[in-house]
Amino acid sequence: DTGVSQDPRHKITKRGQNVTFRCDPISEHNRLYWYRQTLGQGPEFLTYFQNEAQLEKSRLLSDRFSAERPKGSFSTLEIQRTEQGDSAMYLCASSFAEVYEQYFGPGTRLTVT
């Protein structure tokens, strides 16, 4: 059983560029979450999918952010027109619907210069 995987692990981009991250959840996990973590803080919820349906988005997720989970498998998180304030670790987690425990992937560290 492989864990949650994320790609890329690190991304450096210039302000104004678009970036896309991918998350592959644990096989058969139907819930998928995206969180963002900045230095010295705990992860903050961004958005949540149950299967392919995006059921909730945080107010942290501005219009520049979009997430998809086609076919209820992997998910992508896109940030358009990146800003320096977007620099953070972007974490993906997954869980079964009947089980509360969420398991995190290794994260994608984004640096916007």
Add this chain to the structure above:
Amino acid sequence: QKEVEQNSGPLSVPEGAIASLNCTYSDRVSQSFFWYRQYSGKSPELIMSIYSNGDKEDGRFTAQLNKASQYVSLLIRDSQPSDSATYLCAFFQDRGSNYKLTFGKGTLLTVNP
């Protein structure tokens, strides 16, 4: 009032001692509580979950929950240098929350050989 507060660190204990990590939360309807361990530069790793009042033991770890006092703690017995990490307390706000986790800022634990 912050939703989750963890005892301010850093916490330093000698090898072999008991490390005690504490967390208070403000939402009385919170049902499920979790402790994650996060090594520097890595993603959070789930180490304990607790849903009912009382103690739950798993190896060297014991989680304690007191819903009346809105308090959850983690005890690490026989602390090892490999336990040195940031420990994050997290919970679900309520059953209608889509089970998104709310995290504290974490407590940095250092176990000295």
